[in-house]
Amino acid sequence: MKRLGIAAMVLCVCGMSAMADQVTLKNGDRLTGTIVKTDDKEETLLIKTELAGDVSVKWExxxxxxxxxxxxxxxxxxQxxxxxxxxEAGTFEVTTKTTGEVKAAKENVTHVRNDAEQAxxxxxxxxxxxxxLTDFWSGLLDTGLSVTSGNSSTMxxxxxxxxxxVTSRDKISVYTTAVYGKNNATDPSQTIAHEIRGGVRGDLNVSDKVFVFGFTDFGYNALQHLDLQNVLGGGMGYHAIKTARTTFDVFGGGSYNQEYFSAYTLPTVPPTSFPSMTTKNGEIVIGESLDSKITSRTTVSENFTFFPDLSNTGNYRYAFNSNITTKLKNWLGWQVTFNDNYISNPPTGLKGNDLLFATGLRLTFGKGVF
Structure with a gap:
């Protein structure tokens, strides 16, 4: 009985070995276990062994x-x-269910996967x-803060x-910018900046080079007495440059711009009052956008959009945005931003330019875009 038990154990071990995968190396070593997959980046083959756990060996x-x-x-x-x-003689021989035995030279094999990894x-x-819709999102948060006290008191x-x-077929972007400034040295304190802008844009590739787009933008500017700006537009664009490091697009189309201005009073002598005003204009949209990775840690982005007014010929507006960011960590960077929003026909007594220069930290999440 004892001999019978030993024989049964030997047969069991041999059977388990026969059922396992086996990899032979150049130095003569052999690994027995379950072949899982190759790793493209490391150029290794992963094997699950019973005693040593997961083992990766160089494919070569x-x-x-x-x-x-x-x-x-x-x-x-x-294939x-x-x-x-x-x-056999350095060539893989694969016994398939449909075509029988197929030979493949090792140097022609790019990936190896078991059933689970292939699935x-x-x-x-x-x-x-x-x-x-919830896949492939990435994003950023830029912040900047300055505070003074003493002879001046500002924030x-x-x-x-x-x-x-971003996918190979389309792109959805959601964005917003807020600026707030206050001068506490006056009594009462005075708001010196209060502006919020944002929007949504969708791009759909119709070919490798051509895309269509649609967007809606919103804006608020307290010092310009702009209660709400709502722009709805769209058009077509062209990927002039599209590489792993740089993308440069040009685009054109049309938009419908609605602006709602509140009543205000200028501090003239005597004070001059102006009533609330609403403008609704058709516009042409002409623009370009650039994103470039100039070093492994530094990226530059810039876009310019020009809106000639079709309803009031001669009037126009434009939006220019630029940013340079250097990564400090995968999720943290330092950014410098310059924005210029201009309208040629601001309300009477007000300026048409709103410039922003800011620097501060950038927090990112996700992969790929930022």
Missing amino acids: AITSIVSSQPLHLALKDG TIVGTVTT AHDAEIYRLQHPR NFTLAAKAAR
Whole structure:
């Protein structure tokens, strides 16, 4: 009985070994376990072993693979062959269910995955091709603050936030900017800046170079007595440059601009009062945008949009925004921003330019865009 038990244990161990995958290295070592996948970045093969856990070996160090489970071998020509693998004279021999034995040279294999990893890979590819609205968002939060006291007493605060969802097919952007400044040296204290702008834009690629877009923008400016600006527009654009480091787009279209100004009084002698006013204008939209990664840590972005007024020929407005950011950490950076919003026909007695120069910290989340 004792001999019978020992024999049974030997058969069991041999059976387990026979059912496992085996990888042979150039130095003659052999690893037995379950082949999981190759790592493209590290150029390694991951094997789950019973005693050593997960083991990664260099792909170039492997001379032979024998698998008891089906493996998915992706080739340089785009084909994928599936089946159990043996190795003969440095060539992988894959026993498939449909075409029998297929040979593949090791240097022609780009990926190796087991069934579970292939299913996960296919699911990720499907997600990339059919993303949900909640997928692929990234964003930023820019902050700037200055405070003075003593002979002067002021406080200035800037805040900008942006989120974007970018896929190979489309892009959705949501953005807002707020500026607030106060002079506490006067009695009563005086607001010296109070402006909020924001909007939503969607871009849809109709080809590798051509895209269509639509947007809506909102604005408020207390010192310009602008209670609400609402712009709705759209058009077509062209990807003039689209590389891993730089994108440069030009675009054109049309928009409908509505502005609601409140009544105000100028401090003239005697004071001059002006009634509330509403303007509604059709506009042409002409613009460009640039995003470039100039070093591994520094990025530059800039966009300029020009809006000639179709309802009142000769009037126009433009918006110019630029930013340079240097990363301090993956989620933290230092940014410098310059914005210029201009209208050629401001309310009587008020200025048409609103300039902003700000610097401060940038917080980011997500991957890819910022």
